[in-house]
Amino acid sequence: MTSTTKGQVAFVGLGPGDPDLLTLRAVDLLGRADVIVCDTAPPQAVSRHFRDGAAVTDFSAAESGNPAGRTERAKYLVDAAKSGAQVVRLVEGDPLLDTSHDEIAACVKAHIGFEIVPAVPAATGIPAYAGIPLVDSRHHEIRIVDVRTGAPKWAELGKTTATTVLIGVDDIPGAAEALMSAGRNAQTPVAVTHGGTTTAQHTVVATLDSLAAEVKAAGLPSPVVMVVGDVVKHRANFSWFEAKPLFGWRVLVPRTKEQAAALSEKLRAHGAIPVEVPTISVEPPRTPQQMDRAIRGLVTGRYEWLALTSANAVRAVLEKFEEYGLDARAFSGIKIAAVGEQTAAILRAHGIKPDLVPSGEQSAAGLLADFPPYDKVLDPINRVLLPRADIATDTLVAGLVELGWEVEDVTAYRTVRAAPPPAPIREAIKTGGFDAVCFTSSSTVRNLVGIAGKPHASTVIACIGPQTAKTAEEHGLRVDVLAPEPSMAALVDALAEFGLAQREAAIAAGEWTGKPGRPRVGHRRRAR
Known part of the structure; x- marks a missing residue:
């Protein structure tokens, strides 16, 4: 890349360890940088702020196999800025305390504009x-x-x-x-x-x-x-940080890769260390003709309602829209129902406001409780499009038919078992290396056991609902935590309450060590 305009270098401090301590200025610069330079690969909580298409250079992974030296690092920054790039140099800690000043001096010598973004000091x-x-x-x-x-x-x-x-x-x-x-x-x-x-x-x-x-x-x-x-x-x-109810707990998150992020974020807020293990892979339907006809029907006004029961269903519809060169305007004239706030949030992120989100339980039952019955006077069309997974239950279809609607149940995507996780993860699952596991559906239970084996008897089993808990028990697992309502927030909050109770029990028994992770109080048995 060549340019007659010089770029600039921003030396951005990452702080003492918590990626959420990045300053607003740091986030802004990362979102606009052409080139991002670091000494080691940053955590996902930092890299999520990178601009799409930004070039990332890790000085610890030089082609020679040896970390880049002072002179090499300084030259790279200067050359990148001279080419016109906006460069962010990430520093572990604070730029003026925890890195060589040679890089800043090189910018001064080359008359390259630079900025220093301090971090929270250790x-x-x-x-x-x-x-x-x-x-x-x-x-x-x-x-x-x-x-x-x-x-x-x-x-x-x-x-x-x-x-x-x-x-x-x-x-x-x-x-x-x-x-x-x-x-x-x-x-x-x-x-x-x-x-x-x-x-x-x-x-x-x-x-x-x-x-x-x-x-x-x-x-x-x-x-x-x-x-x-x-x-x-x-x-x-x-003391507040180490007093979080799940502080230091290693929690297994067996979900699809796309869905794990929201659950992991909620766990981190309670001090846990989420470890995401994909157990389900989402793939297109074997025969796409059904979805093709459904999308054409959406555009031509065949349906009164579009009912979306998962984030994957939203993505499947939007991907078809993109394939046909359509955008949110194609939803004009059709009412949209979302099974819960997570699904609704994805719709809103694409400029689509759902007409119906359950006011109570965020599930198929909750959606049915609020779904209006078909009225031949008020509703010009009696059809509902329901794009779902290939393994979805018929509860929602039966309920909508009972309300007088004609349902077109279309396979929008397939859920298949993911590949087994790496050997160290499988070993940790079987030997108690995880303090807890959060099951968010029956399929996550079946698939995790299928690809990695049963969690150890000491691992706390948390389930999102009664059906998931039943499946866990059928696989020989004792369910310790059951969410009061089927949502990720309720699941994590229930696990946090359990964690707090365990800590208080350990303190009362004189077994509290103050170390990160779950106190081992009493003896748990495997369900029969």
């Missing part, structure tokens, strides 16, 4: 996620030391009573001993956090003289962020 972000304020009404002074850049001046740190934050501590017992030897009171409260702001976060609270023993007992790895001072006492009341 020195404040990680203590905040650990529930530790660095100042309070009695403590106003803060000392921040980056241990990664060289040995701290322990003599100075030992004399101060200021809140001290040490970044990147590898030798935890050595740091505590150095502070005490330099004069810091052995009873000074201290907190050390590994994996800060991520769902792997683990914090140990002690005093300087007991820290080594507490860290060893907890098995806490390094490096850590260490906070020293009386402000650590506030953690007992202010």
